[in-house]
Amino acid sequence: MTDLKHRLGDALAAAFVALDLPPELGRVTPSDRPDLADFQCNGALPAAKKAGRNPRDIATQIAEGLAGNPDLASVEIAGPGFINLRISDARLAQRANEIATDPRVGADQVEAPRRVLIDYGGPNVAKPMHVGHLRSSILGESLKRIFRFRGDEVVGDAHFGDWGYQMGLLIGAVLDENPGLSGLVERLNSPETETVTEGEAFKAQADTITLADLDRLYPAAAARGKEDADYRDRARRLTVELQAKRPGYYRLWQHFARVTQVALARDFHALGVDFDLWRGESDVDGLIPDMVHDLDQRALLMDDQGARIIRVARQGDKRELPPLLVVSSAGSAMYGTTDLATVLDRKQTFGPDLVLYAVDQRQADHFEVVFRAAVLAGYAVEGSLEHIGFGTMNGTDGKPFKTREGGVLKLNDLIEMTRTKARERLTEAGLGSELAPEAFEQTASQVAVAALKFADLSNYRGTSYVFDLDRFSSFEGKTGPYLLYQAVRVKSVLRRATDQGLQAGPIQLTDPAERELILLLDAFDSALSEAYDKRAPNLLAEHAYKLAQTFSRFYAACPILPAEGAVRASRLTLAQTTLKQLELALDLLGMHAPDRM
RNA sequence: GUGCCCGUAGCUCAACCGGAUAGAGCAUCCGCCUUCUAAGCGGACGGUUGCAGGUUCGAGUCCUGCCGGGCACGCCA
Numbered sequence: 160m161t162d163l164k165h166r167l168g169d170a171l172a173a174a175f176v177a178l179d180l181p182p183e184l185g186r187v188t189p190s191d192r193p194d195l196a197d198f199q200c201n202g203a204l205p206a207a208k209k210a211g212r213n214p215r216d217i218a219t220q221i222a223e224g225l226a227g228n229p230d231l232a233s234v235e236i237a238g239p240g241f242i243n244l245r246i247s248d249a250r251l252a253q254r255a256n257e258i259a260t261d262p263r264v265g266a267d268q269v270e271a272p273r274r275v276l277i278d279y280g281g282p283n284v285a286k287p288m289h290v291g292h293l294r295s296s297i298l299g300e301s302l303k304r305i306f307r308f309r310g311d312e313v314v315g316d317a318h319f320g321d322w323g324y325q326m327g328l329l330i331g332a333v334l335d336e337n338p339g340l341s342g343l344v345e346r347l348n349s350p351e352t353e354t355v356t357e358g359e360a361f362k363a364q365a366d367t368i369t370l371a372d373l374d375r376l377y378p379a380a381a382a383r384g385k386e387d388a389d390y391r392d393r394a395r396r397l398t399v400e401l402q403a404k405r406p407g408y409y410r411l412w413q414h415f416a417r418v419t420q421v422a423l424a425r426d427f428h429a430l431g432v433d434f435d436l437w438r439g440e441s442d443v444d445g446l447i448p449d450m451v452h453d454l455d456q457r458a459l460l461m462d463d464q465g466a467r468i469i470r471v472a473r474q475g476d477k478r479e480l481p482p483l484l485v486v487s488s489a490g491s492a493m494y495g496t497t498d499l500a501t502v503l504d505r506k507q508t509f510g511p512d513l514v515l516y517a518v519d520q521r522q523a524d525h526f527e528v529v530f531r532a533a534v535l536a537g538y539a540v541e542g543s544l545e546h547i548g549f550g551t552m553n554g555t556d557g558k559p560f561k562t563r564e565g566g567v568l569k570l571n572d573l574i575e576m577t578r579t580k581a582r583e584r585l586t587e588a589g590l591g592s593e594l595a596p597e598a599f600e601q602t603a604s605q606v607a608v609a610a611l612k613f614a615d616l617s618n619y620r621g622t623s624y625v626f627d628l629d630r631f632s633s634f635e636g637k638t639g640p641y642l643l644y645q646a647v648r649v650k651s652v653l654r655r656a657t658d659q660g661l662q663a664g665p666i667q668l669t670d671p672a673e674r675e676l677i678l679l680l681d682a683f684d685s686a687l688s689e690a691y692d693k694r695a696p697n698l699l700a701e702h703a704y705k706l707a708q709t710f711s712r713f714y715a716a717c718p719i720l721p722a723e724g725a726v727r728a729s730r731l732t733l734a735q736t737t738l739k740q741l742e743l744a745l746d747l748l749g750m751h752a753p754d755r756m
Numbered sequence: 757g758u759g760c761c762c763g764u765a766g767c768u769c770a771a772c773c774g775g776a777u778a779g780a781g782c783a784u785c786c787g788c789c790u791u792c793u794a795a796g797c798g799g800a801c802g803g804u805u806g807c808a809g810g811u812u813c814g815a816g817u818c819c820u821g822c823c824g825g826g827c828a829c830g831c832c833a
Binding site: 208247464477550621716 | 758759760761767769770771773774775780781782791792795796797799812814826827828830832
């Protein structure tokens with residue numbers, strides 16, 4: 160299964176080779192001038208530069224070499240030496256029918272599947288997810304689907320942030336606020352004298368601590384820890400105690416994790432995001448002592464200012480990278496320690512060829528340090544760990560997104576706000592009375608998710624973007640709901656066709672709008688493979704948008720049901736195929752189109 | 757201070773190893789529902805790609821400098 164771009168590229172490459180020129184000059188791209196051609200090849204320009212010849216002469220010779228190619232309706236030389244190619248109707252129709260019967264709707268697979276682990280979401284204990292988690296979740300989920308569809312063996316891991324100093328801070332803050340609980344925890348720290356009543360009393364008291372409490376206590380504790388040295392030292396000691404699994408602290412921590420997870424599951428589910436693995440930092444904690452020993456044995460660890468570090472600076476670095484801090488001066492494991500242990504754990508349990516970390520761009524240096532340390536330690540091979548950084552989501556003022564009160568907007572609230580907008584719009588469209596309440600609610604969710612996800616994924620991940628709910632959910636123009644709406648229109652037409660007992664048939668060309676649509680259907684593989692190579696779903700989002708837009712033009716220009724005979728049959732197939740590819744692209748982006756909206 | 761990223765239409769964003777006339781959406785204006793969902797389609801308007809140099813037949817894209825913005829720079833994660 161080869162798309163037209165590559166098929167023509169092969170023909171061009173052969174023509175270049177016939178002139179003793181390198182085949183890569185035959186690279187074919189969609190035409191920049193659709194009024195002049197379907198595809199173009201610019202290879203004559205660099206060829207002429209190298210040989211000191213006139214590019215138009217080379218282009219003319221290439222064109223002569225293509226004479227008689229049945230795929231081509233015309234080959235023309237334009238400008239300084241562009242080779243303009245127009246595909247023949249016969250070949251285009253043939254390709255259209257090929258895509259129509261292909262279960263993958265024209266998309267190829269990778270030649271050598273790899274084992275890929277994608278680390279995304281990154282929720283933390285005690286902190287409800289906020290808008291900052293949105294991008295990681297949306298991006299990671301889409302990459303997971305794209306990689307999987309391309310044929311790799313992929314697992315997604317939430318990588319729960321449930322360990323470390325923050326937990327020590329939190330335990331301290333909770334105990335301070337609940338003196339009764341504090342006493343119980345101290346008692347439980349000596350389990351040999353624990354009574355049944357104490358165990359039950361602990362459970363009852365712990366259960367009164369909600370996620371909202373944790374969310375309130377943590378920022379205050381973190382702030383105080385920065386200023387108050389004694390408070391900070393105590394939190395560090397508690398962290399060490401927790402890491403030693405002192406029973407009272409450990410049980411309290413388990414409660415924190417449980418409470419948090421319930422809320423996380425709800426938010427992820429609402430976004431259509433799910434994980435194959437729900438590993439946490441705490442899961443690799445047990446590996447750390449042996450890992451530190453191993454690093455020490457191999458003389459990678461150095462003592463520095465009371466801490467133990469791995470130096471990762473290399474010659475030729477443009478600036479000095481900080482070392483990886485493996486053991487803090489207080490004796491506890493650090494963020495980077497856990498990340499390194501996670502690399503080791505994944506090597507042992509999954510053996511990935513590639514690990515992608517969908518994490519905020521601001522952590523680029525941190526990951527560079529961890530990756531270098533992992534390579535030095537032999538836990539990963541160079542290049543197998545990749546940080547997929549992304550920019551921040553800003554408010555309409557251009558600054559990192561805040562609520563009107565200046566706080567951080569919780570992800571759940573954001574989703575609910577978007578759903579409210581979707582409900583309003585659906586009601587305006589009169590769907591409130593047409594659909595059963597559950598179906599209405601489900602449709603509102605699908606529209607809301609599409610609004611959020613498309614707004615995010617249509618931007619290149621590396622850049623920051625402005626979050627503007629009114630714009631995203633206006634449902635007009637380049638938005639998620641627009642994509643869903645186009646899918647819904649096709650579904651509606653196909654439903655009617657089925658009701659009328661109409662049959663689809665082979666695709667034939669009768670109108671320029673059909674040509675355009677088929678050329679776009681053919682471009683799916685390029686969009687998908689480029690999104691895969693660059694880990695950039697925005698390229699796929701762009702394709703989905705163009706497909707929806709091109710279909711809409713086709714829909715306006717070419718009546719489907721009112722047409723007759725073979726033309727109607729052909730257009731029905733074209734509509735079916737467009738729907739299949741559009742729904743597939745939406746699925747890879749993490750969206751789903753309802754039947755009506 | 758050092759390093760990384762960014763600067764494109766009034767606004768939000770694209771632009772496939774450097775290629776023809778830099779594209780979409782929103783906003784503004786004009787047109788299109790007695791044919792399939794008008795959340796739609798067509799058209800108009802809108803650009804010195806931050807500034808100044810350089811490389812090249814050709815630069816939004818590569819190089820240098822400057823201006824402006826964001827971010828990161830070991831004991832939080």
